[in-house]
Every structure is written in structure tokens, then in C-alpha cells.
Amino acid sequence: MGQRVLLSEKEINIILHRLACQLLENHLDFKDTVLIGIQPRGSFVANRLTQILKEEYGVNHIHTGFLDITFYRDDFRRGDKVLEANKTDIDFLVEDKKVVLIDDVLYTGRSIRAALTAIQSFGRPKEIELLTLIDRRFSRHLPIQPNYRGRQVDAINDEKVKVLWKENEGKDVVYLVKG
Amino acid sequence: MSELSVKHLLGIKYLNEADIQLIFETADQFKEVINRSIKKVPSLRDITIANIFFENSTRTKLSFELAEKRLSADVINFSAAQSSVKKGETLIDTVNNILSMKVDMVVMRHPNPGAGIFLSKHVKASIVNAGDGAHEHPTQALLDSYSIREKLGDVTGKKVVIVGDILHSRVALSNIFALKLQGATVKVCGPKTLLPKHVESLGVKVETDLRKALNWCDVANMLRIQNERLDISYFPTTREYTQQFGVNKKLLDSLDKEIVIMHPGPINRGVEITSDVADSKQSIILNQVENGVAIRMAVLYLLASKIK
Numbered sequence: 001m002g003q004r005v006l007l008s009e010k011e012i013n014i015i016l017h018r019l020a021c022q023l024l025e026n027h028l029d030f031k032d033t034v035l036i037g038i039q040p041r042g043s044f045v046a047n048r049l050t051q052i053l054k055e056e057y058g059v060n061h062i063h064t065g066f067l068d069i070t071f072y073r074d075d076f077r078r079g080d081k082v083l084e085a086n087k088t089d090i091d092f093l094v095e096d097k098k099v100v101l102i103d104d105v106l107y108t109g110r111s112i113r114a115a116l117t118a119i120q121s122f123g124r125p126k127e128i129e130l131l132t133l134i135d136r137r138f139s140r141h142l143p144i145q146p147n148y149r150g151r152q153v154d155a156i157n158d159e160k161v162k163v164l165w166k167e168n169e170g171k172d173v174v175y176l177v178k179g
Numbered sequence: 180m181s182e183l184s185v186k187h188l189l190g191i192k193y194l195n196e197a198d199i200q201l202i203f204e205t206a207d208q209f210k211e212v213i214n215r216s217i218k219k220v221p222s223l224r225d226i227t228i229a230n231i232f233f234e235n236s237t238r239t240k241l242s243f244e245l246a247e248k249r250l251s252a253d254v255i256n257f258s259a260a261q262s263s264v265k266k267g268e269t270l271i272d273t274v275n276n277i278l279s280m281k282v283d284m285v286v287m288r289h290p291n292p293g294a295g296i297f298l299s300k301h302v303k304a305s306i307v308n309a310g311d312g313a314h315e316h317p318t319q320a321l322l323d324s325y326s327i328r329e330k331l332g333d334v335t336g337k338k339v340v341i342v343g344d345i346l347h348s349r350v351a352l353s354n355i356f357a358l359k360l361q362g363a364t365v366k367v368c369g370p371k372t373l374l375p376k377h378v379e380s381l382g383v384k385v386e387t388d389l390r391k392a393l394n395w396c397d398v399a400n401m402l403r404i405q406n407e408r409l410d411i412s413y414f415p416t417t418r419e420y421t422q423q424f425g426v427n428k429k430l431l432d433s434l435d436k437e438i439v440i441m442h443p444g445p446i447n448r449g450v451e452i453t454s455d456v457a458d459s460k461q462s463i464i465l466n467q468v469e470n471g472v473a474i475r476m477a478v479l480y481l482l483a484s485k486i487k
Contacts, residue, residue: 076222077487
């Protein structure tokens, strides 16, 4: 089982800054915008972006929440393992807000489909955008595309993209794992 | 470790500690869900659940039904009182007829101890015991422990006294199993006639002086006197029972510390506890009811995930 580095710490940092700038360009002061990290792995991306926007671009009032999609997934009872739930932490309403859904890897699009359903429990957003750090091309099961993408990757089905974060695994790196 | 070790929830006796923790962690997430303005998730949309009640129930039946509906399951209800059971149909026939209508799970309350276990051996469906005679009432014990965990942070090391009719109570037995499994210390308190012989063999201590028991404990779980199950006179009068084993505000305030009061409902106000105790800030009776829905959602979700 081999793995190669897709993105180094430096590259991840540059990409996150670019994504933060793209968000700024479209949302300016984030008055009507909320960032929603999809649990568990999208939360790391959401937290990093929030931190960059706050510390380096002086956007102080960003609403950031974390959405767990376990109970909305379409593969309940279809896989071998039981789906384990994570914490949902959204202490604001998304009614009439611009929602940016954030995840680490966009693969089949099924998680995003679940997130689109799940977010409705918190109100009717004005619009929903999608940001992903890695976009795996040619692997979609549903007609879903990101509005903001960090890096597009061609990976075949038995390969896996693994995103590691300093705060969880001790280093920032993205691997392509074979087999 | 992310699935239950059992296919049915027949009693706490068949669970291990990891099962209980998994149920609690899942219930935490469902508690967040049921406090949203939209309280429903689509997880069980392809599951059909039959609630079969051979005995009366308000809270448990409503709680299960709400939990099922909030998980988007299809629900059918059956009460023995208006059914063919009265015409002489057997339990297995009744349930198999219901299962022919493509039902995946059965939530059953039955007056006979072991009815759930019996059924689980004879029919193809996941069985949840919602109370079988004086045997077990597992979801009640789970929600009781969950409420203690929520109020005091942990169940391990806590001192819990169960007061009242221990002899006829399925809530007491399930609670003893659940609390012991989580490392709590348990005492039972009540008139000697309502304490089972050899109850100590379950690892609990007996205390017949209510004041002593309350001064010892962190949590007092007050049980109802189940008049419907008392075939003979176990104590002289209800008034005398209340004097010896009822909790009132004066008694509660005279204790050395502030204890938590629980009650599985329905309350006989003025018998086992007075109204001012039931409605005091030390009482978590209504929290128990709220937690009941989250716990039952967790149990149904975790069991449904094992149906292939």
C-alpha cells in the first residue's frame, strides 16, 4: 500500500489563503454569510478558514458552525459498519443567510446531498455554496460541483485521498493512498 | 466499537457497559436534534415499527411513538384491549400476522415476564422490550441513568437509592442492572413486604429507614406504589406508607445535602412524593421524560442499523 504526497504543508497553506480570498471577494464582510463545516473532517477546513479570515483579513464576526450528516446519509444499513454520529454545533439560524458548506474531499457527492437535506433543519438559506479542499474529478454519483475548490485531483476508485491536520494528526499534509 | 452487542433490547441484563456508553453517546446527538425547530431526521425512513401494547401505558407509548416518528419510521400501533387477542389469538400468531405486513421492528409491552425473550426466539424481527411484567423495562433504566449522567456528570461512583415497591417493579430491576454495570452504588428502600427476598444477591444493600437512605444518597429514584399489581395487602394503609416512605419538602430540606429526585411516572402525588417535591428544582422528573425520547431514538437507530 503506497502513498504519495499530493499537497505539502506549504501548499495547503497557500491554497487555504487563496480560498479565504475567494470567499472574501464574494462575501465581503460576512454579514449575511455563515460557514458550515461538515463533520467530522470538514470542520478542520472551516476552522482554518475562519482563523485566516479573522487574523489576516480582519473579518471579526464570522458565524461558523459544524453540521453532522450521519442521520441524513443514504447508506444507512447498506454498508458493513454502523454509522457513528458526531456533534452538530450550529447556534444560529441559517434562515435567509448565505451558507457556505465546507468539506475536505469531494468524492461521490453523497455527503453533500445529505448536508443539503440536513441544513434545512436550521431554516431556509438564501443560497448555498460549496467549498472543498480536494475535488476528486470523474467520481461523482450526483450532479454536484464545488463553487470553490482547493485542488482538483484525478484518482481512480481504489485510491483514497487522505487529508491530515496539525491539530488532529500532528501535521498538515494530503496523501494519495493506493490500493 | 460502534455497534451494539445485541440484536434485540430485551433487558439491561443482556447489555455490556460499552453498549450503554454507545447508546448514551448516540442519544447526545439525538437530544440536539429534538431541540431544533425541525426535530426530524430521515434515518429510519425504510423501517416499519409496530408498537404492541398488551398493557396500559401513556408515557412509554407516546415516547416510543415520538422517537419513531422523529426518525421517520413508519409506525403502526396495536393495543390488546381492542384486538383479536380478546378472541383467543396467541402471542406468536398475533405478532406473526403483524410481521406479515412487512414490519421490521416490534416494541412490546406485556404483563408476563420474559414475553420479549420468548418472542425474540420465535419471530423474525428486532424486539424492543417496553416492559415485561415485573421483569425489566430497559429503556426506562437507560433514560434514568442518562438523566443522572446529565445532571451529575457521571454515573460511576454515584450513590443511588431506589425507594418503594421493589418487589413488583421492572423499573427497579432494570435500574439496578444498569447502575451496577456503570459502577454506581445502589441501595433499595421500602417496606419489608415490598422488598424481594435475597435482593442483596443483586449486589444492592437494603435500608428500611428512609431518612438514613436519603442522607446517604446522591440520587433518590421514587417508585410508584403499583396498586394494580398488589394482590394482597403489603402495608396497612396508604397513609402509613406515605408517613414512612413518602418524601416531602420538610424531609428534603432537613437533609445534610441537596439530593436529586427522580420518578419514572406516573406520579401518585401525595403518596410517594408530595407536589412541592415533584415540582422542586431538585426534581429532574420532566428531564427524564425529555431524555426518554432521545434514548429511545438512540436504541431504535442502533438496533435498526443491524437489520440487513
